[in-house]
Amino acid sequence: MAAFTTLTAFTLPKSTRHPASQAAFCAPVWKPTNFKAAGAHSISIRGQFLASVLKHEVISEVSASTVTGTETRGGSAKPAAVLPFRIGHGFDLHRLEPNLPLIIGGINIPHDRGCEAHSDGDVLLHCVVDAILGALSLPDIGQLFPDNDPKWKGAPSSVFVKEAVRLMHEAGYELGNLDATLILQRPKLSPHKEAIITNLCALLGAHSSLINVKAKTHEKVDSLGENRSIAAHTVVLLMKK
Numbered sequence: 001m002a003a004f005t006t007l008t009a010f011t012l013p014k015s016t017r018h019p020a021s022q023a024a025f026c027a028p029v030w031k032p033t034n035f036k037a038a039g040a041h042s043i044s045i046r047g048q049f050l051a052s053v054l055k056h057e058v059i060s061e062v063s064a065s066t067v068t069g070t071e072t073r074g075g076s077a078k079p080a081a082v083l084p085f086r087i088g089h090g091f092d093l094h095r096l097e098p099n100l101p102l103i104i105g106g107i108n109i110p111h112d113r114g115c116e117a118h119s120d121g122d123v124l125l126h127c128v129v130d131a132i133l134g135a136l137s138l139p140d141i142g143q144l145f146p147d148n149d150p151k152w153k154g155a156p157s158s159v160f161v162k163e164a165v166r167l168m169h170e171a172g173y174e175l176g177n178l179d180a181t182l183i184l185q186r187p188k189l190s191p192h193k194e195a196i197i198t199n200l201c202a203l204l205g206a207h208s209s210l211i212n213v214k215a216k217t218h219e220k221v222d223s224l225g226e227n228r229s230i231a232a233h234t235v236v237l238l239m240k241k
Contacts, residue, residue, distance in 0.1 A: 085176060086238045088135025090127035093231040095223075104182065104189070104230075105196030105213070106158055106203065111187045115230065118147035118154075123232045124180060124196070124213075125157035125203075131178070131234040132164040136171050161203045168238060176237035177210040184230040189215040 096102075100114030105124045115121025129141045138144075145152050145160055168174070178200070182189060189196070193213055200211050218225035 082172065082240060084240050086135040086173065088131040088133070088236050088238070090129065090131030090134060090234040090236075091232070092123045092127040092130065093229055094121050094123050095229050096227060102187075102230075103157075104192070106156075106199040107192055107195045109187060109189070109192055113227065119145070119152050119160075120154060120156050122157035123230050124182060124234070125161050127232045127234040128178065128180065128200070128204075128236070129157070129160045129164045131236040132168055132238070135236055135238045136167060136173070138167060158203055165204060172241050173238040174241055175204050175206045175210060176239040177212070178204070178206070178234060178236045179212045180214065180232060180234040182213065182215045182230070182232045183218055183224050184215065185217050185220065185225050185227045 094115035094117055096113040097116045098113055100116060101120070102109045102111040102114040103120050103122045106122065115123060126141055133140055133144070141160060144163070145155075193215070196213055197208055197211050200206075200213070201208050204211070220226065223229040224231055
């Protein structure tokens with residue numbers, strides 16, 4: 001993929017300032033404004049984004065501040081600004097095979113089948129890791145913990161979560177909230193949901209009010225509905241500390 005770079009530099013004129021610019025976070029207090037960037041390129045920025053940036057002190061003085069940034073795909077430039085929040089999505093699916101342990105969210109679930117995988121096959125923790133890494137724009141779990149590396153053979157997925165959390169804190173973020181959906185025909189997860197959430201809270205260092213786990217069947221459709229596989233989706237919100 002060819003790399004491309006966008007360099008913008010512009011000054012926010014005092015005339016764009018609204019009297020209520022110090023109002024609540026992301027309030028629509030800025031007018032859509034066209035700015036002239038370096039190189040005579042015109043860009044349009046809407047107010048809510050500017051309000052959120054100002055709220056997090058990326059721009060400290062509106063009348064005299066200049067914002068300069070570089071966005072690069074396929075390059076090595078750093079982000080132009082620290083985002084006040086980031087959103088990530090994770091997905092994972094594993095085949096179910098007889099005589100293997102079924103581990104979900106770090107909890108061993110009694111069942112006649114378990115996940116076939118290089119590690120312990122914890123479908124929920126795997127997609128939690130990918131959601132956090134995705135929010136941080138980092139390589140995914142398969143790149144950080146490749147399944148052809150003997151070091152990770154049979155490894156507990158809690159190891160991967162702890163590394164993702166370390167990277168999250170290193171980047172200056174903390175968990176805002178997490179919403180996960182498990183898709184499996186059997187077994188019923190309601191008796192184990194509290195234990196799963198408790199373990200997620202411990203791994204993520206988060207209060208239970210920030211963690212939600214749901215379970216859905218697949219109405220006996222395809223491999224998920226035929227109890228031949230299990231899948232999970234997770235969405236995370238990361239907030240700047």
